[in-house]
Amino acid sequence: MKVTYYGHACFLVETQGKKLLFDPFISGNPLLQETATKIDIDTIEADYILVSHGHSDHVLDVEAIAKRTGALIIGVWEVVGWFGAKDIKGHPMNTGGEWAFDFGKVKLVNAIHSSSFPDGSYGANPVGFVVSNDEGCFYHSGDTALTLDMQLLPLICPKLDFAILSIGNNFTMSYTDAIIAAEFIDCAKIIGCHYDTFGYIKIDHAAAEKAFSDAGKELILLPIGESRDL
Ligand code: NI
């Protein structure tokens, strides 16, 4: 699977010939306005857009990308309904459910957070995603606190090859809590997300990477725009 980081919680995962885009928040990402790195939302390709919850730092660019590409939204009922009212098609699910798509299975798992849309609409419960197919299995935590529910993943999902975990603290798990999460989900290869974007979630990269390696795990902090085969 090829994983490309577009900043904050947004990743593009290419697998089984399909492009899965998670939580696109690109045009409003302050880090992308400060640096030379440019990510053009008008050129991003997607077959599916997986939306973890309704907060603007996860949905800002969904409408533009979905309308241009025709990508199908995957999320909880209320999230798919909110985009459906904008004539964007989706596949509604809810926490605990799994569906076999043409690229593999997606299971929605619990996330401890809040969720409402930028217009104040109810966003229902936030979720994380477990995606699995013949190429592998990974988990994107979405925005979440550390939760004991993560201990269920090894019982209900294939062995994880890697996981994308929120590590920025303040709004989600800190990286120290994410080390415990990595234990709970039985995964040693972690890609960090939801850090550095805003002042509240700036982290010390070297300290975070050392804390993971001291725990026998790898923390990958991808520069925005970079890809990794996992
Ligand atoms: Ni959020």
Ligand code: MN
């Ligand atoms: Mn967020």
